[in-house]
Every structure is written in C-alpha cells, then in structure tokens.
Amino acid sequence: MSGTPHDHYASGHDDQAHDHDHDDHKPVNEHDDGPPGEYEIMSRAMQELLEQKGIITAEQVTKRMEQFDEEFPYHGGQVVARAWVDPAFKQRLLADGRAACAEMGAMLEAERLIAVENTPQVHNVIVCTLCSCYPRALLGMPPTWYKSRNYRSRVVFEPRSVLREFGTVLPDNVTVRVHDSNADMRYLVVPMRPAGTEGWSEEKLAGILSRDTLVGVTVPRLPA
C-alpha cells in the first residue's frame, strides 16, 4: 500500500509509543488541532487536583517549566559557528557529533548526534514523526511547532510546502533531505555560511545561527 499523509498514525501506534519511560519519547501536548489526548487530560486533571488540595501551586509548575529551559541552554549556534571557521572541527562534527560537541563543553549525555551539512545541492530538515525527539542538550527545549502534529505529519510528505511557510523557498535542483529522528539518533543541521560574513568572529556568526536554522526550517541570513 502506498502511503498517504495520515496513515502513519494508524492502529493506535501513537499511544503505545508513549507508554514507557524513555525520556526523549515523552508524550507531547497537542495545541494545534483536535481534542486533547488521554495523557494531556490526565495531566491537566492531576494538576488541578494537586492545586485544589494545596499540594502544589500553578506558580510552582510554571517555575519548573522555566527551569527546564535553564537546564538545557542553547549551544547549537556556538558549535556550528566553530564548524564554519574551523574546517577540521567541522569534519569531526560530521564524523561524530557528540564527541565534537563535548570538545566545546556541550555535553550531550546519552544523545548520539548526527550532524548533516547543507550544501548548494542538498538542504536538510529534521523532524520526529513518532513523538518529538530533539537534541535538547544542544538546542534547548523544542519549540511548540516542532512538537505539533501539523509539522510532524506534513514535513515528511510535503517538506517544500512546510519550508515555504517558514519563508524558506528552495529551487527544484536542490534536493530536500528530510530526516525522521525516529529511533536512537538526534540530528543537527549545519547550514551554509552566508556570503558577507567573511572575517566575522565566532560569536558574531553564532548570532545568526538561530535554533530554526539548525533544525533546517530556515537558513541563516545577514541582519537587515
């Protein structure tokens, strides 16, 4: 049978995929469409109960979520900026992403990182269709759109339309290479260094390497 845009959520796979304790595969909240899932309802009900009983406060929950952001700061821009100025480092990054990040003090713990390089011929974009696998230790917490069902289901079968919505229009002679981060690897896009950045410091280069450029939905641009 040939695939259709929505058949990969057939037979309740989504629920089963989340019924375990592997951190990176925790269920995600669906804010974009459809009714809330079973886990989201349970989570909300639990929070309400705990608040009503005075065990936790909404402020504590918000604060804890902010702490997640602090635990996983964004290192991706620095890593790619180094790759741009140091070809030997770039080769090490492409050969073994985690080891290269460790050189820069970005410890990815158990995450195995595959860095994929954009070229004039190939543009890379990352998704996790099964849940929302994401290199948190490198890029911080994933943005809401990355976790949305809209992005996860569409970018695999109409990547060019999704990229266009992010303002990234690619000619047909550039291969779009989608990576479904579906098992044990995590991914980092190494964008092309834009013209006009010659002589820039690593710090200045890192400034144009937003999170979205390292997921591959946009490309770095010079400040207007």
Next chain:
Amino acid sequence: MSGSASLKSTYTPAPEHRFKVGDKVVVKTAHPPGHRRTPQYIRGKQGVIERICGAYPNPEELAYGFDGKPERVLYRVRFFQTHVWTGYAGPANDIIEMEIYEHWLDPAGAQS
C-alpha cells in the same frame, strides 16, 4: 549535567551486521502490537542503507522494562520520496532518511 570530556564516541561498533552501506533493502510490512520505532508510513518501502549507526539495546524491549539485549544493529536508510508517497509533489531527487533496526529490514527482492 553529568559526563566528562572523555565521553566515548557516539558510534558504538556493530562488528556483525547483515547489510552494508549501499545495499538495497525493504522495510518489513508488519503490524506487531507494542512499542515500535519503525513508522507505519515506511513499512513496505524500498530504500538504500545510508550508514550503520551501531548496535543499541532493542527499544522494543526497553519499552517494557527489559534490558534490550541482545543489542540490535541500527541503520539509517535513505528512501526516494516518490517511492514513499503516492503523488509526492516535489522533484524526484527529494529524499527522506530514517533509522531502522536490522530485524525490520529484508534484502530488496527477497521480501518475507
């Protein structure tokens, strides 16, 4: 955060592996219950081994509290989008890649 600069390589060795880079493979068309990391949409599709990622504890076992042993060889497999989706709107050179465990793969032309 834990860890130190002496972290081992990302790539754990897989000294024994059934497929090599460039081999044509077909993802099994199977719908077993339980936790599977092989997306539904890729089952039955033909692709090419892009790289061997190493051997890792089997996530289908880890999900239920087992140790995941023996470890399974994990590959990255490359597919042409036009082979995956009927009516793919982009050019024929667009590709999609993902990770597939060895026990989900058959040699192309020898589907089970």
